[in-house]
Amino acid sequence: MDPLLIGVISGLIGVVVGAFGVLAVILSDRQRKVLEATEEPTLPPGSAEVLAVVGRAFVVIDAVDGVVRASPGAYAFGLVRGHTMVHKELLEMIARVRRDGVIEERQLELPRGPLGQGTIIVQVRVAPVGEEYILLLADDRTEITRTEAIRNDFVANVSHELKTPVGAISLLAEALEDSPEDEEAVRRFAQRMHKESARLAALVQDIIELSRLQGADIVQQGRPVDLNTVIAEAVDRSKLQAESKNIEIVVGGSVSELVYGDADLLVTAFRNLIDNAVRYSPANTKVGVGLRSSGGLLSISISDQGDGIGPEEQERIFERFYRVDAARSRQTGGTGLGLSIVKHVISNHGGEVTVWSQPGSGSTFTVRLPEMEKGQADSVGTIENDNESQGVSA
Numbered sequence: 001m002d003p004l005l006i007g008v009i010s011g012l013i014g015v016v017v018g019a020f021g022v023l024a025v026i027l028s029d030r031q032r033k034v035l036e037a038t039e040e041p042t043l044p045p046g047s048a049e050v051l052a053v054v055g056r057a058f059v060v061i062d063a064v065d066g067v068v069r070a071s072p073g074a075y076a077f078g079l080v081r082g083h084t085m086v087h088k089e090l091l092e093m094i095a096r097v098r099r100d101g102v103i104e105e106r107q108l109e110l111p112r113g114p115l116g117q118g119t120i121i122v123q124v125r126v127a128p129v130g131e132e133y134i135l136l137l138a139d140d141r142t143e144i145t146r147t148e149a150i151r152n153d154f155v156a157n158v159s160h161e162l163k164t165p166v167g168a169i170s171l172l173a174e175a176l177e178d179s180p181e182d183e184e185a186v187r188r189f190a191q192r193m194h195k196e197s198a199r200l201a202a203l204v205q206d207i208i209e210l211s212r213l214q215g216a217d218i219v220q221q222g223r224p225v226d227l228n229t230v231i232a233e234a235v236d237r238s239k240l241q242a243e244s245k246n247i248e249i250v251v252g253g254s255v256s257e258l259v260y261g262d263a264d265l266l267v268t269a270f271r272n273l274i275d276n277a278v279r280y281s282p283a284n285t286k287v288g289v290g291l292r293s294s295g296g297l298l299s300i301s302i303s304d305q306g307d308g309i310g311p312e313e314q315e316r317i318f319e320r321f322y323r324v325d326a327a328r329s330r331q332t333g334g335t336g337l338g339l340s341i342v343k344h345v346i347s348n349h350g351g352e353v354t355v356w357s358q359p360g361s362g363s364t365f366t367v368r369l370p371e372m373e374k375g376q377a378d379s380v381g382t383i384e385n386d387n388e389s390q391g392v393s394a
Contacts, residue, residue: 051069051071051135056073056137056138056139057070057071057073057074057076057077057079057137057138057139057140058070058071058073058074058135058136058137058138059071059074059079059080059085059135059136059138060129060133060134060135060136061085061094061133061134061135061136062132062133063098063132063133065085065091065094066083066084067080067082067083067084067085068133073138073140074136074138077110077112077120077122077138077140078110078111078112078120079110079122079136079138087108087110087111089108089110090108090110090124090126090136093106093124093126093136094126094134094136097126097127097128097134098128098134101128103125103126103127103128104125104126104127105123105124105125105126106123106124107121107122107123107124107141108121108122108124109121110122119142120140120142121140121141121142121145121146122138122139122140122141122142123138123139123141124136124137124138125137125138162200162203165196165197165199165200165203166200168192168196169193169196169197169200172189172192172193172196173193175189176189176190176193203337222260222261222262223260223261223262223263224258224259224260224372225258225259225260225261225262225263225266225372226258227255227258227259227266227291227298227300227369228254228255228291229263230263230266230267230270231251231270231289231291231300232251233267233271234267234270234271234273234274235249235251235274235289237267237271238271238274238275238278241275241278241279242278242287245278245281245282245283245284246283246284247278247281247283247284247285247286247287248285248286248287249274249278249286249287249289250286250287250288250289251289251290251291252288252289252290252291253290253291253292254291255291255292255293255298256293257293257298257371257372258371258372259298259349259369259370259371259372260349260372261348261349261369262349265345265348265349266345266349268341268345269341269342269345269346269367270300270302270367272338272339272341272342273302273338273342273365273367274287274289274302275338276304276338276339276365277302277303277304277306277363277365278304280304280306280307280363281304281305281306281362282305282306285304285305286305287302287303287304287305288301288302288303289301289302289303290303293371296370296371297368297369297370297371298368298369298370298371299366299367299368300366300367300369301364301365301366301367302364302365302366303362303363303364304362304363304364305362306362306363307359307360307362308357308358308359308360308361308362308363309355309357309359309363310359314355314357317339317355318339318340318342318343318353319340342365342367346367346369349369350369350370351367351368351369351370352367352368353365353366353367353368354366354368
């Protein structure tokens with residue numbers, strides 16, 4: 001072949017190869033720029049490790065309010081969806097911090113999700129991180145805030161309930177002072193003072209019981225308990241009140257299994273249920289108490305022949321100080337705390353209390369408690385032995 005022709009062909013091939021090389025470089029550069037434009041910003045070295053041990057939900061936001069990184073807690077709280085901050089209040093805080101460069105902290109009540117009325121209360125702290133990022137820390141305060149609200153309501157309710165008998169006793173004392181010569185009036189006012197003082201004493205006692213329940217640790221302080229003995233004790237404590245109305249308390253059935261718990265607290269709970277049944281039953285009737293066991297649960301039912309409770313009231317009767325008929329409850333000496341105490345005691349023992357009732361057909365309260373497991377009895381013996389050995393060594 002002609003050497004000149006070979007040289008021309010080789011030159012053409014070199015040009016084509018060079019053109020392809022240049023094109024490849026251009027395409028690679030363009031692809032790199034596209035990747036850089038779409039790649040998520042990264043945090044400074046070590047930031048992720050620090051955030052992992054903070055112990056709070058966190059979100060890192062870039063200069064255009066995009067989510068660079070978020071913890072699982074931030075998604076669980078509903079603060080972030082995808083790569084977007086959800087709540088307007090949080091975006092406003094982020095904007096102020098980005099503008100002013102000052103750390104801002106607030107407590108916010110935010111919707112838990114896009115649907116429904118559920119809310120979450122979070123303590124939010126927003127701070128700048130470097131020149132580009134904003135860090136948002138969130139701590140769930142929902143349960144703590146609600147507990148504080150319940151405590152405040154309880155204090156307010158106690159104050160209100162105490163004012164009534166204290167005020168009545170004060171007025172009756174004034175009336176006695178104004179009628180020293182009227183024996184009939186003195187006797188009548190003295191009887192009412194006695195009634196109000198008894199009501200005040202009952203209210204104070206129930207408040208003490210409820211406060212004691214808050215600190216009771218059934219897991220550590222519990223012992224094997226015979227419910228037959230508990231019910232017998234509760235019935236005995238209610239007999240005087242029942243006899244005053246000629247009401248017979250009839251106990252039926254028995255259980256051979258034990259429960260794990262506090263016998264005194266259980267007696268208090270069942271005494272309250274029996275007292276309620278006697279209090280709201282007409283004279284010359286019966287109150288029934290039934291015991292049975294089934295499926296690992298011990299059931300105790302207390303039935304009365306009273307006026308019954310309407311469906312709309314049954315959801316609230318276990319609330320503190322709630323009374324179906326406030327006027328009648330005061331006349332019968334109710335404090336509005338009895339069923340709340342029952343619910344606390346039974347819940348602390350891992351059980352439940354329910355009510356069946358219809359107006360005009362009486363009411364039946366049923367308590368279900370789990371049978372004591374063999375392991376619980378063994379653990380009690382172990383704790384007692386440990387305590388005894390510690391006492392000997394001491």
